[in-house]
Amino acid sequence: MKMKSVTQVLIATGFLALTACSASADNSISQLKQKLAKQLPGREITSINTTPMKGIYEVVIAKRQIVYTDAKGEYILAGDMIDLAKKSSLTEQRTAELQKTDFSKLPLEQAFKEVRGDGSRVLAVFSDPDCPYCKRLERESLNGITNVTIYTFLMPLSIHPDAERKSKVIWCAADKQAAWSNFMLKDQMLEGKSDCENPVEKNMKLAETLGISGTPALIFKSGQIVSGAIPKEQIEQLLAAK
Structure with missing residues (x-):
């Protein structure tokens, strides 16, 4: 609403x-x-x-x-x-x-994207691979939502000691979205290099400027920022907001 x-x-x-x-x-x-x-x-x-x-x-x-x-x-x-x-x-x-921000000014090159259906709607998500609420968002709230392009900004939190390494492994993968989905949805172990150039540190600074301190955090085209694994119905409503 x-x-x-x-x-x-x-x-x-x-x-x-x-x-x-x-x-x-x-x-x-x-x-x-x-x-x-x-x-x-x-x-x-x-x-x-x-x-x-x-x-x-x-x-x-x-x-x-x-x-x-x-x-x-x-x-x-x-x-x-x-x-x-x-x-x-x-x-x-x-x-x-x-807390609203200008979606068009987000540095989307610091995120990997997933296009569902016609990809006409947009959503940015700040997420931590070791955050249980982020997994709930991926497995439940975002499950079945289509006609959307989702930009995922990797934002490992300090309370999860291995999250930074996992974030870098995901970013360094040949198919970032596949590596992310396999881990978040299927609990497949992450393997691969983690020393490629990555935006993890930049994402942390970006989150700070946006007032984001936890994950998951969702940013909609309207500029509204919402924290937490909110229900699918609420995501649909916010995706439709102008």
């Missing part, structure tokens, strides 16, 4: 004040930002925005993390802001918006 942005929710409910021409409101937020910047040294205050709760402001830190503060910047609240009437998390919706 397509999630509305916090701004859309606020406009729809009448909580968002028209402050574009209000110098006093702009100055108030500017002063609040300056104060928080001093109180949170080393943390980038990306933006501060109004919320439906009177006197409570949304604070975006380092472009991705959301916390809340009072009008004087004396307190910080961490957690979800819930719209009880709609039974939805405004924080979750806003976080998903902040």
